[in-house]
Amino acid sequence: MSKKSTIHDIAKALNVTASTVSRALNGHPRISERTREAVEEMAKEMGYQHNQIASALRSGRSNIIGVMVPTADRSFFSRVVSGIEDEANRMGFNVIICQSNDRYENEKRNIEALLRLRVDGVIASMAKETQDYTHFAELKNKNTALVLFDRVNEKLGVNTVVLDDYLGAYQAVSHLIKQGCKRIAHFAGVQHLNIYRERLRGYKDALKDHGLPFDEQIVAYGVYIEDGFNNMKTLLQLSNPPDAVFSASDFSALGAMQTIKAHSLRIPQDVALIGFANEPFTSFLEPPLSTIDQHSHEMGIAAAQLLFEAIQNGDRQFPSRTIVLNPELLVRKSSLRV
Amino acid sequence: MSKKSTIHDIAKALNVTASTVSRALNGHPRISERTREAVEEMAKEMGYQHNQIASALRSGRSNIIGVMVPTADRSFFSRVVSGIEDEANRMGFNVIICQSNDRYENEKRNIEALLRLRVDGVIASMAKETQDYTHFAELKNKNTALVLFDRVNEKLGVNTVVLDDYLGAYQAVSHLIKQGCKRIAHFAGVQHLNIYRERLRGYKDALKDHGLPFDEQIVAYGVYIEDGFNNMKTLLQLSNPPDAVFSASDFSALGAMQTIKAHSLRIPQDVALIGFANEPFTSFLEPPLSTIDQHSHEMGIAAAQLLFEAIQNGDRQFPSRTIVLNPELLVRKSSLRV
DNA sequence: TCAAAATGCGCAACCGATTGCACAAATCTA
DNA sequence: TAGATTTGTGCAATCGGTTGCGCATTTTGA
Known part of the structure; x- marks a missing residue:
C-alpha cells in the first residue's frame, strides 16, 4: 500500500515542516546533517517518490526535454537520439521523443504538445516538408530553449549542430576521382534543406577543383530506394x-546498386x-x-x-552557436577500384 | 511577449472566474454556449496554452505514457514504438521513450524515472538481462497501468501482446522441410526469454511432426551477427x-550467411x-x-x-488479457530451392 | 564579552488548473 | 402559479512541492 506518501507525510512523521523535508531532499545547505539523514531515512522507509509534476509546476522547470526527428526508424536519427538520451540521463532530464514523419503538420502539432507539457527545451531536426518556421520561432517566444541538428535553418538564429556536409561530399567525390572516375553523377535531395544543398555544393566544388566538368544532366533528385x-x-x-555515383543518401545508393546489378554491370x-x-x-551489401x-x-x-547550457543560462540571451562535426569517409569495396 | 497567460488571465479579461474558464475549455455541459465561445475566442486571442503540468497535478492524470524498449535502434522495436505513438496521438497522450539497452539496471532506473513523472501507464519489452521482476510489480502497486509486449513474463499477471513465436518457428521449419532440407540447425536465444523459448519449441515440434530427429548438436545459442x-x-x-538454418534472429542469420559464402557454399x-x-x-541481402x-x-x-483501456478502467481490476498476433512467413530466395 | 555573522527551520504564499458544493436565476411541471 | 428542476456560474479547497522572508539560536571574531 505504498499508494502515495508526500513530503507532508514525511514531515508529519518527523515533526518538522514540509519545507524542511523539501530542502533536506534537495540538499539545501541550510539544513543540518542530522535532519537530512533523518529525512532521507524516513523517505526511504515510507517509499517516498519525488513528484516531478508538482515540482515542475511550482519551480517552472519540468526537467523534460522534447526531441523531434523526422523518423526514429532511420538509424542516423535513432543514434542521435541515443546520444541525446545518454547526455540527458547524466543531467537528470527525461526525454520525450516525437516524430514528424517529415510532415509539416505533424511537426507543428508536436511542438504545440511539447509546449503544453512545458518542456524545458526542444531538440529537433526539421521535416522535409517544412518551409515555414514560425512554430520554431514560437518556442523562443515562450522562452523554451531550442537546438536544431542536421536539418537546420540558419535564419532562425538558434543553436545548431551540423555535420560538415560540404566537406563530406567533397571528400567522397575527390575519392572517386582518385579512383579514376571521370564522369560522376550525383543523387541529390530537396534543395531547401541545408544538408542536401551543402552536399551538392561539395560535389560541384570537388569536380571543379579537379578539373572535371559539371553536367546538370547527371544530377538526379530523390533520396529513397x-x-x-x-x-x-x-x-x-x-x-x-x-x-560513378555520389549519392546524398544510402537508400538511393542502394536503389542504384540494384539497377546496376540488373544491368549486369x-x-x-x-x-x-x-x-x-x-x-x-x-x-x-555486396559489395559493401x-x-x-x-x-x-x-x-x-x-x-x-x-541545450542544457541554454536551459541553465535561462533568459540571458547568448549569441547562438553552431557546432560543426567532421564527416568520416568510409571507403568500402563499392568505390575501391584498385 | 506571449509569455504566459493562464486561465486566470482569461477569466479576468472576461469578468468571470477561472472555474468557468476551465469548464468552458473542457466542454463542461453546464456552461452556456455564449460563455464557451467567448472564452475560446479570448483564449485564442491571448495565445493561451493549456498547462498540462498544472492539470496533471490537480487531476492526477498526466496524459503521459512511458515506453521502454531494449533499444530503439532495432527496426522491430522502432516500428512497435511507431504504432504506439499513432495510437497515443489519437488518444491525446504523450509518449516518453526510454531504452534499457538490455540492461537490468537501466530498466529499473527508467521505471523509477517514469514513476516520478507520474506517467499514467507504461508499455515495455523486457531487457535481456532481466530476471527479477519486482520493478514491474511496483508499477502495479503504485497503480500505474502496465502492458508488456514481445518479451514478457507470464507470471506477472499483466496485459501482454505477443507474437505467436511458436507458430512462426513451426512454419519456418516446416517450410524448410518442404524445400527438401533434412538436417536443419537452429540458432536460439537465451531461454529465460519467452520468445526464444517458444521459437525453440516450435522448431522441435516441427521436426517431430515431420519425422525428423532432434539433434542437440545443431542447436547453437546467440542472436548477434x-x-x-x-x-x-x-x-x-x-x-x-x-x-539449413532456422535462426531466431535476422542478425545471426546474417552472420551465418557471411560464413557460408566464405566457405563458397x-x-x-x-x-x-x-x-x-x-x-x-x-x-x-543476396540472396534476400x-x-x-x-x-x-x-x-x-x-x-x-x-493500455488505454486499462487506464480508463482505473482501479477496477480486470483479469489480465493477452493478445496473440499471427506471424507471417516471408519466403525469399535464401530458402527457396525450387 | 558582546556585536556580527552564520546556521537551522517554520510560515505562508504560490505554481495553474480542477472540482465538489452552493446558490441564484431561468425553465419546467402539474 | 407555486414548487420542482435545470442551468450557469462562483467559492474555495486542493494537488504536492518550492521558496522568499523572518526569527530564534548558535557560532565567530576581535
Whole structure:
C-alpha cells in the first residue's frame, strides 16, 4: 500500500515542516546533517517518490526535454537520439521523443504538445516538408530553449549542430576521382534543406577543383530506394552514362546498386558508388557500400550539451552557436577500384 | 511577449472566474454556449496554452505514457514504438521513450524515472538481462497501468501482446522441410526469454511432426551477427553439417550467411536460411533472406489499446488479457530451392 | 564579552488548473 | 402559479512541492 506518501507525510512523521523535508531532499545547505539523514531515512522507509509534476509546476522547470526527428526508424536519427538520451540521463532530464514523419503538420502539432507539457527545451531536426518556421520561432517566444541538428535553418538564429556536409561530399567525390572516375553523377535531395544543398555544393566544388566538368544532366533528385532505382535506370540509358555515383543518401545508393546489378554491370569497375549516412545495412551489401559516417551519437551528445547550457543560462540571451562535426569517409569495396 | 497567460488571465479579461474558464475549455455541459465561445475566442486571442503540468497535478492524470524498449535502434522495436505513438496521438497522450539497452539496471532506473513523472501507464519489452521482476510489480502497486509486449513474463499477471513465436518457428521449419532440407540447425536465444523459448519449441515440434530427429548438436545459442558467424563455422566443421538454418534472429542469420559464402557454399542449395523479425536489411541481402514478419506496427497499436483501456478502467481490476498476433512467413530466395 | 555573522527551520504564499458544493436565476411541471 | 428542476456560474479547497522572508539560536571574531 505504498499508494502515495508526500513530503507532508514525511514531515508529519518527523515533526518538522514540509519545507524542511523539501530542502533536506534537495540538499539545501541550510539544513543540518542530522535532519537530512533523518529525512532521507524516513523517505526511504515510507517509499517516498519525488513528484516531478508538482515540482515542475511550482519551480517552472519540468526537467523534460522534447526531441523531434523526422523518423526514429532511420538509424542516423535513432543514434542521435541515443546520444541525446545518454547526455540527458547524466543531467537528470527525461526525454520525450516525437516524430514528424517529415510532415509539416505533424511537426507543428508536436511542438504545440511539447509546449503544453512545458518542456524545458526542444531538440529537433526539421521535416522535409517544412518551409515555414514560425512554430520554431514560437518556442523562443515562450522562452523554451531550442537546438536544431542536421536539418537546420540558419535564419532562425538558434543553436545548431551540423555535420560538415560540404566537406563530406567533397571528400567522397575527390575519392572517386582518385579512383579514376571521370564522369560522376550525383543523387541529390530537396534543395531547401541545408544538408542536401551543402552536399551538392561539395560535389560541384570537388569536380571543379579537379578539373572535371559539371553536367546538370547527371544530377538526379530523390533520396529513397525507388528514386535511386529509377534515376539510375535513366542515367544508364544516356549515351555517355556515368562511371560513378555520389549519392546524398544510402537508400538511393542502394536503389542504384540494384539497377546496376540488373544491368549486369560491375561495382565498382563499371560504376563506383558512394552513399551518405552509414546506415547499418550499407556494410552488409555486396559489395559493401562506401559511405560517410556522420558521428550521429556524438551529434546527439553535442546537441544535448548545447541545450542544457541554454536551459541553465535561462533568459540571458547568448549569441547562438553552431557546432560543426567532421564527416568520416568510409571507403568500402563499392568505390575501391584498385 | 506571449509569455504566459493562464486561465486566470482569461477569466479576468472576461469578468468571470477561472472555474468557468476551465469548464468552458473542457466542454463542461453546464456552461452556456455564449460563455464557451467567448472564452475560446479570448483564449485564442491571448495565445493561451493549456498547462498540462498544472492539470496533471490537480487531476492526477498526466496524459503521459512511458515506453521502454531494449533499444530503439532495432527496426522491430522502432516500428512497435511507431504504432504506439499513432495510437497515443489519437488518444491525446504523450509518449516518453526510454531504452534499457538490455540492461537490468537501466530498466529499473527508467521505471523509477517514469514513476516520478507520474506517467499514467507504461508499455515495455523486457531487457535481456532481466530476471527479477519486482520493478514491474511496483508499477502495479503504485497503480500505474502496465502492458508488456514481445518479451514478457507470464507470471506477472499483466496485459501482454505477443507474437505467436511458436507458430512462426513451426512454419519456418516446416517450410524448410518442404524445400527438401533434412538436417536443419537452429540458432536460439537465451531461454529465460519467452520468445526464444517458444521459437525453440516450435522448431522441435516441427521436426517431430515431420519425422525428423532432434539433434542437440545443431542447436547453437546467440542472436548477434558474430554469434551467427562463429556458430556457423562450428556447424560447417561437423562431419554431417546442416543443410539449413532456422535462426531466431535476422542478425545471426546474417552472420551465418557471411560464413557460408566464405566457405563458397551456395544459398539455398547447400544451406538454406531463414531469419526472424523482418529487419529491413534482410530484403537487401543476396540472396534476400527469408524471415518472419512480426507485424510490429500492429503490435504497438494493440499494446497501446490495451493500455488505454486499462487506464480508463482505473482501479477496477480486470483479469489480465493477452493478445496473440499471427506471424507471417516471408519466403525469399535464401530458402527457396525450387 | 558582546556585536556580527552564520546556521537551522517554520510560515505562508504560490505554481495553474480542477472540482465538489452552493446558490441564484431561468425553465419546467402539474 | 407555486414548487420542482435545470442551468450557469462562483467559492474555495486542493494537488504536492518550492521558496522568499523572518526569527530564534548558535557560532565567530576581535
